[in-house]
Amino acid sequence: MNTSTLGRPVDTDEKASALRRRRNRFNRIMLTLTGVCAVVVVVPLLLIFYYLMVAGAGSINLDFFTQLPAPVGEPGGGMANALLGTMFLVLLAGAIGIPIAVGAGVFLAEDGRSPLATVVRFTADVMNGIPSIVVGIFVWAWVVVWMGRFSLLAGGIALAVMLIPMVTRTTEEMVRLVPKELREGGVALGFTRWRTTLGIVLPAARSGILTGVLVALARIAGETAPLLFTAFGNPFWEWRLNEPISALPLLIYQYAISPYDEWHRLAWAAALVLIGLVLAVSLASRFLIRNPYRQR
Amino acid sequence: MNPKADPPVGIPEATPASVSAPPGGPGPFRRLFPSRQRGNVQDQVYGFALKGFGILLPVLFLFMVHRIGTSAWPAIQTFGWGFITSQEWNPVLRDFGALPFIFGTIVSSFLALAIAVPLAVGLAIFLTELAPRWLAGPVAFATELLAAIPSVVYGLWGIFVLVPFLRFTIQEPLSRRFGDTIPFFEGPAYGFSMMSGAVILSIMIIPFISAVTREVLVAVPREQREAALALGATRWEMTWQVALPYAAPGIMGGAILGLGRALGETMAITMVIGNRPDISASLFAPGYTMASVLANEFTEATGALYLSALMEIALLLFGITILVNIAAQFLVWRVSRRGGS
Amino acid sequence: MIMEKLSDAGERTVGQSPVRSSPSGNRPAPPPRTGEPAPDGGLAVAARDFSFWYGKTQALDSITLDVPVRRVSALIGPSGCGKSTFLRSINRMNDLIPDTRHEGEILLDGSAVYSSGRDVVELRKRVGMVFQKSNPFPKSIYENVAYGPRVNRLVSSRGDMDALVEESLRQAALWDEVKDRLDRSALGLSGGQQQRLCIARALAVSPEVILMDEPASALDPIATQKIEELIHELKDRYTILIVTHNMQQAARVSDFTAFFFMGRLIEIGKTEEIFTNPRQEQTEAYITGRFG
Numbered sequence: 001m002n003t004s005t006l007g008r009p010v011d012t013d014e015k016a017s018a019l020r021r022r023r024n025r026f027n028r029i030m031l032t033l034t035g036v037c038a039v040v041v042v043v044p045l046l047l048i049f050y051y052l053m054v055a056g057a058g059s060i061n062l063d064f065f066t067q068l069p070a071p072v073g074e075p076g077g078g079m080a081n082a083l084l085g086t087m088f089l090v091l092l093a094g095a096i097g098i099p100i101a102v103g104a105g106v107f108l109a110e111d112g113r114s115p116l117a118t119v120v121r122f123t124a125d126v127m128n129g130i131p132s133i134v135v136g137i138f139v140w141a142w143v144v145v146w147m148g149r150f151s152l153l154a155g156g157i158a159l160a161v162m163l164i165p166m167v168t169r170t171t172e173e174m175v176r177l178v179p180k181e182l183r184e185g186g187v188a189l190g191f192t193r194w195r196t197t198l199g200i201v202l203p204a205a206r207s208g209i210l211t212g213v214l215v216a217l218a219r220i221a222g223e224t225a226p227l228l229f230t231a232f233g234n235p236f237w238e239w240r241l242n243e244p245i246s247a248l249p250l251l252i253y254q255y256a257i258s259p260y261d262e263w264h265r266l267a268w269a270a271a272l273v274l275i276g277l278v279l280a281v282s283l284a285s286r287f288l289i290r291n292p293y294r295q296r
Numbered sequence: 297m298n299p300k301a302d303p304p305v306g307i308p309e310a311t312p313a314s315v316s317a318p319p320g321g322p323g324p325f326r327r328l329f330p331s332r333q334r335g336n337v338q339d340q341v342y343g344f345a346l347k348g349f350g351i352l353l354p355v356l357f358l359f360m361v362h363r364i365g366t367s368a369w370p371a372i373q374t375f376g377w378g379f380i381t382s383q384e385w386n387p388v389l390r391d392f393g394a395l396p397f398i399f400g401t402i403v404s405s406f407l408a409l410a411i412a413v414p415l416a417v418g419l420a421i422f423l424t425e426l427a428p429r430w431l432a433g434p435v436a437f438a439t440e441l442l443a444a445i446p447s448v449v450y451g452l453w454g455i456f457v458l459v460p461f462l463r464f465t466i467q468e469p470l471s472r473r474f475g476d477t478i479p480f481f482e483g484p485a486y487g488f489s490m491m492s493g494a495v496i497l498s499i500m501i502i503p504f505i506s507a508v509t510r511e512v513l514v515a516v517p518r519e520q521r522e523a524a525l526a527l528g529a530t531r532w533e534m535t536w537q538v539a540l541p542y543a544a545p546g547i548m549g550g551a552i553l554g555l556g557r558a559l560g561e562t563m564a565i566t567m568v569i570g571n572r573p574d575i576s577a578s579l580f581a582p583g584y585t586m587a588s589v590l591a592n593e594f595t596e597a598t599g600a601l602y603l604s605a606l607m608e609i610a611l612l613l614f615g616i617t618i619l620v621n622i623a624a625q626f627l628v629w630r631v632s633r634r635g636g637s
Numbered sequence: 638m639i640m641e642k643l644s645d646a647g648e649r650t651v652g653q654s655p656v657r658s659s660p661s662g663n664r665p666a667p668p669p670r671t672g673e674p675a676p677d678g679g680l681a682v683a684a685r686d687f688s689f690w691y692g693k694t695q696a697l698d699s700i701t702l703d704v705p706v707r708r709v710s711a712l713i714g715p716s717g718c719g720k721s722t723f724l725r726s727i728n729r730m731n732d733l734i735p736d737t738r739h740e741g742e743i744l745l746d747g748s749a750v751y752s753s754g755r756d757v758v759e760l761r762k763r764v765g766m767v768f769q770k771s772n773p774f775p776k777s778i779y780e781n782v783a784y785g786p787r788v789n790r791l792v793s794s795r796g797d798m799d800a801l802v803e804e805s806l807r808q809a810a811l812w813d814e815v816k817d818r819l820d821r822s823a824l825g826l827s828g829g830q831q832q833r834l835c836i837a838r839a840l841a842v843s844p845e846v847i848l849m850d851e852p853a854s855a856l857d858p859i860a861t862q863k864i865e866e867l868i869h870e871l872k873d874r875y876t877i878l879i880v881t882h883n884m885q886q887a888a889r890v891s892d893f894t895a896f897f898f899m900g901r902l903i904e905i906g907k908t909e910e911i912f913t914n915p916r917q918e919q920t921e922a923y924i925t926g927r928f929g
Binding site: 023024026027030031033034035036037038040041042044045047048051052055099100103104106107108110111116117119120122123124125126127128129130131132133134137138140141142161164165168192193194195197218219221222223224225228229232249252253256257264267268271274275278279282 | 336338339341342343345346347348349350351352353354356357359360363364367414415416417418419421422423425426427435438439441442444445446447448449450451452453455456457499502506530531532533536553556557559560561562563567587590591594595606607610613614617618620621622624625
């Protein structure tokens, strides 16, 4: 059966097979290059983690979590106030932003196609793209000017402005994933609309919404630019709403651009802690994605 | 969705259900909420509250435009168009021109895009077309991690790792060899430079671009791929000639989304770009961006006009990023709509 | 498509028991390999003990059959019987699906399709395929037909390409309908026209064998009739394998018919014999509509 029985010459022509070999070689080269792209992208990530571990891990000790920053020239000291400050800022931003964002998200999911919903959705998407520094300046021109001082409140509001559009859109998506049979079940039982939403739909979408909230909180916890002119930073313990407050990212920035080696070390350590926090929250959210309605 | 299940009723007042509402109560509310929640005050209040939350977003947005706009107004009045064409930035003489910052922002962002797009598209092709599942998962996760790293940490790493590396390994040899002939490589290798800014921006935007690209590549119908393969195309030819053109508008949208991020990025680039308001053709010379000048000078701005000039820069940055984001939104939306049909 | 294939395979295992327990449930006698040999005696495609698995689900079980040259062979059987899987194994389209494996051999013109050194690009150039859902590229009509010759560098000049596009469209009986709008988008054509365009696109690379995977299942009766007439005309030049679940269609267009059931080839023979005088009980049951 070596000769063709198909009435056509088998494609053994030298030129044709050379051409095919060339095409197959080009195919392999290009596909390999895409793999190289993947390596090039992943390498910086590994490098960042490597340097964080090498430069940061050595400076992390108990003092780091319990002490105030030491003045220049004095060894030791910690970042306890900045850790606490970041916690306060994120909690405040969550307390302000989450109710608004979840409400707006439910509104978008339930009122989907109305003109108002289209406007709100569009605004949320646009606000998601606003540079964080501009948010900081807006809150300065609003809250800081109004209060006459930098403050925890201003910082919390700035982070809330960042958080609201993110959580609005994820909430909308998650609520939309709830099967409409479930809603209809509620309505068929004679529930009012609000009772159906609060009692049936939101609980069903709970893990998805929580995931979105956690991801957003992790993101704002690492934000620096909106805090520069709002929370401002503070070398001492602070918890009052109307006083400036320190935050981990602010301290990293301040220490990184300082000329002191000791502060550089602390900046690396703080960055390691910040990354740890952000990743812990991100990973926690991953485990929450076991939303039963998420499967497509 | 259940509200749609109710038949639309033109004049809710005429329906019997309204009897259950307290007398006099529903009248004004009714007009705000036609037809749907007729007959239940609780639901009307609920709908009203939801709408209130929704409306808060556009209100906040408009308030933002207003606050920044009015703060920038004195500078707009004083400098007019000269603000964006003048290179002078001299707070002492109260002479403010934003051109060096606009230049720095645009050049660093587009350079970053030029680096990031090929890498991100290559990565996306690798993940969707080539990588076996056991590899694609971890690599995709690593890319997501890249997006989760705070900007200030990139900046820190940039100062102490990336900038020295670029300076001694890349810039100095290039400057020595080509410094006299190619203007891009001219002058001393500072390290803190336009190039460092662009590189760090590109690392930061790759995850966004590759995520969008992956999404649109996955949305290319299987039939299209099979048609190309069945005609004797290689895997690469199938990807390059059929899948990529099909996904092109979405990739474009992802790139513009990345551009929006790059334009507004503040901390990382402020920490590595060198912060000098000069316009130079050399990639090795320091630059300055709109976001950086805000971060550096805002709290130190003395005098109303100085502050107002910074506010105008914020307003410009605001405007540019909004336009860019709307463009990206539009492109991605168009692709997803086509993919769905 | 993956999903369809996977569920096909799933159904197969689920449906297994009833047949085993049926009165005639002994393993059917090995089917004859082929019907009459084609007049010129050649075999375009031959399968030898070919089995195929999606993951752990077996979709094909020891298929042995011969496909004669320049004839139309139809593969029939209930959904999930493996007929599409078999078709897609011939040009190794199943390679795209992760986690599959095979045993046995499929031969194209005497050489093994699955041998390790096989150039799948060359294989797919020789084996054209028309899909269930018409899938023109979102390009012009001309570019759709020209795509295959272009990637395979079959022609060198613009004039040759024009001629090849015209010839392919003529062979697909589409030329007269589209000759004035070759540069318009292929997506503007009707469903039947799109499917014939896909046939023209496959013809343009001069394949030896054309695989058709339910090419008319999404079309209206008139468009279906045109496709069937086209198949009839093409069989003078090409070896055609068509998968269909429409038995009338198989009877109308094919010279040979193979009946697949639950991953096995039950019977193969001349079409008129299969439809008038099937040797296997299962074939008869299927053809007379008692199941499937």
